[in-house]
Amino acid sequence: xxxxxxxxxxxxxxxxxxxxxxxxxxxxxxxxxxxxxxxxxxxxxxxxxxxxxxxxxxxxxxxxxxxxxxxxxxxxxxxxxxxxxxxxxxxxxxxxxxxxxxxxxxxxxxxxxxxxxxxxxxxxxxxxxxxxxxxxxxxxxxxxxxxxxxxxxxxxxxxxxxxxxxxxxxxxxxxxxxxxxxxxxxxxxxxxxxxxxxxxxxxxxxxxxxxxxxxxxxxxxxxxxxxxxxxxxxxxxxxxxxxxxxxxxxxxxxxxxxxxxxxxxxxxxxxxxxxxxxxxxxxxxxxxxxxxxxxxxxxxxxxxxxxxxxxxxxxxxxxxxxxxxxxxxxxxxxxxxxxxxxxxxxxxxxxxxxxxxxxxxxxxxxxxxxxxxxxxxxxxxxxxxxxxxxxxxxxxxxxxxxxxxxxxxxxxxxxxxxxxxxxxxxxxxxxxxxxxxxxxxxxxxxxxxxxxxxxxxxxxxxxxxxxxxxxxxxxxxxxxxxxxxxxxxxxxxxxxxxxxxxxxxxxxxxxxxxxxxxxxxxxxxxxxxxxxxxxxxxxxxxxxxxxxxxxxxx
Numbered sequence: 001x002x003x004x005x006x007x008x009x010x011x012x013x014x015x016x017x018x019x020x021x022x023x024x025x026x027x028x029x030x031x032x033x034x035x036x037x038x039x040x041x042x043x044x045x046x047x048x049x050x051x052x053x054x055x056x057x058x059x060x061x062x063x064x065x066x067x068x069x070x071x072x073x074x075x076x077x078x079x080x081x082x083x084x085x086x087x088x089x090x091x092x093x094x095x096x097x098x099x100x101x102x103x104x105x106x107x108x109x110x111x112x113x114x115x116x117x118x119x120x121x122x123x124x125x126x127x128x129x130x131x132x133x134x135x136x137x138x139x140x141x142x143x144x145x146x147x148x149x150x151x152x153x154x155x156x157x158x159x160x161x162x163x164x165x166x167x168x169x170x171x172x173x174x175x176x177x178x179x180x181x182x183x184x185x186x187x188x189x190x191x192x193x194x195x196x197x198x199x200x201x202x203x204x205x206x207x208x209x210x211x212x213x214x215x216x217x218x219x220x221x222x223x224x225x226x227x228x229x230x231x232x233x234x235x236x237x238x239x240x241x242x243x244x245x246x247x248x249x250x251x252x253x254x255x256x257x258x259x260x261x262x263x264x265x266x267x268x269x270x271x272x273x274x275x276x277x278x279x280x281x282x283x284x285x286x287x288x289x290x291x292x293x294x295x296x297x298x299x300x301x302x303x304x305x306x307x308x309x310x311x312x313x314x315x316x317x318x319x320x321x322x323x324x325x326x327x328x329x330x331x332x333x334x335x336x337x338x339x340x341x342x343x344x345x346x347x348x349x350x351x352x353x354x355x356x357x358x359x360x361x362x363x364x365x366x367x368x369x370x371x372x373x374x375x376x377x378x379x380x381x382x383x384x385x386x387x388x389x390x391x392x393x394x395x396x397x398x399x400x401x402x403x404x405x406x407x408x409x410x411x412x413x414x415x416x417x418x419x420x421x422x423x424x425x426x427x428x429x430x431x432x433x434x435x436x437x438x439x440x441x442x443x444x445x446x447x448x449x450x451x452x453x454x455x456x457x458x459x460x461x462x463x464x465x466x467x468x469x470x471x472x473x474x475x476x477x478x479x480x481x482x483x484x485x486x487x488x489x490x491x492x493x494x495x496x497x498x499x500x501x502x503x504x505x506x507x508x509x510x511x512x513x514x515x516x517x518x519x520x521x522x523x524x525x526x527x528x529x530x531x532x533x534x535x536x537x538x539x540x541x542x543x544x545x546x547x548x549x550x551x552x553x554x
Contacts, residue, residue: 021317
């Protein structure tokens with residue numbers, strides 16, 4: 001029997017809306033699918049904008065092309081994908097009872113009838129109180145922002161930039177302005193560390209040092225009080241300090257664009273995002289929502305989280321298309337995997353930070369590992385630092401963070417699968433991975449974090465790489481040539497190389513002893529052996545190498 005022909009109206013032609021439309025048009029080619037989009041240029045890879053500004057991508061239209069070179073415009077979606085995109089039309093209001101959507105645009109007002117309505121309205125840049133509306137002060141959210149900043153930089157009209165916000169976009173922009181254009185960059189962040197909410201202090205310390213060593217003036221813990229702009233330039237005021245620039249970029253995050261949803265009295269949740277169930281249905285029948293305007297269930301806390309990511313938007317779009325087509329499908333809880341490049345440092349994280357877990361009332365503990373992304377003897381091996389956070393009682397994995405010049409994203413991707421399934425450190429310890437010296441060590445660093453956590457629960461405890469060692473007796477178990485090459489400066493220091501620990505352990509006394517080595521492995525071994533002698537010491541997690549990278553001093 002032939003299925004009923006439905007009218008599907010989707011508001012928003014970005015990742016979620018277009019993915020939904022493309023999939024649904026394949027499944028139901030006889031249905032009438034219409035997208036409403038306010039912008040003339042749409043379907044661009046927003047996550048690629050910083051890399052177009054940096055020069056890594058030299059053709060802006062590449063952000064709007066498919067991998068076979070086709071430009072994703074109105075004709076492309078009509079002729080190849082089989083549905084209509086009404087660009088330059090803004091959705092104004094929803095008539096829930098009459099199943100009508102009112103729009104307006106350059107061609108006047110219009111009314112679209114629908115059987116199913118999909119809200120994929122995305123997000124909009126968050127602004128600061130008193131932020132002026134001026135060409136020198138802008139967000140970085142669209143092709144218009146990219147083109148304006150690029151023109152100013154290329155014409156040498158922008159040589160000093162103040163970036164407000166050291167989140168994902170702010171960190172990427174600091175690199176783009178500095179490396180590609182040689183601009184003087186000031187980066188201001190209200191939180192005490194960069195990438196706040198994604199990283200704990202230990203990994204954030206690595207990112208902070210990377211930012212600072214690339215000649216970016218970084219000011220964490222500084223809340224902006226005012227922004228002024230005029231023909232001669234712009235400035236940001238913080239207390240009695242003033243930071244001047246030719247351009248101010250406000251990159252303090254996004255908020256869900258839900259004005260249209262409010263016209264239909266769709267239920268909203270935290271941060272004003274749309275509440276949806278696991279079928280991506282809103283509180284009103286036949287109205288659905290996907291992408292950066294919705295809340296997603298967190299797989300660790302089971303709470304609703306606002307996480308505007310292109311990867312999630314694409315997945316939600318496909319899932320909803322399957323549901324609308326009549327398939328039994330659900331969108332699962334998310335772990336929130338994120339990656340970002342900060343100059344030469346690769347950064348990735350998933351799940352909860354230790355601080356977030358503690359704020360949720362979870363008894364969380366962390367361990368730290370400093371390793372290589374491939375076999376340590378491989379000539380191209382690069383360093384990576386990892387932090388695993390887990391729940392003490394259940395040993396459930398809560399979060400994973402990684403940073404370094406080496407490959408970190410694939411470790412976090414794997415950790416994401418474990419976290420989403422509610423796995424424990426015991427499960428992670430059995431990680432099977434593809435091994436060859438150019439690609440990974442025989443035991444992947446991800447599995448090593450699980451071993452270290454299991455050892456910690458057996459009494460081989462680590463302390464943070466950033467821990468204050470001023471009152472501790474530090475026991476250095478490194479080789480003599482390591483100590484000679486990189487001597488440790490500590491208030492109370494005892495040098496007992498690991499190969500001598502069995503003969504000289506009686507020299508160790510006092511309660512507050514911390515064992516250190518370069519990467520933490522030998523220090524942990526010493527702690528375990530000394531524990532067998534009735535001595536309870538701790539070791540520096542990740543070793544002195546991690547501590548140095550994180551800015552903890554050496």
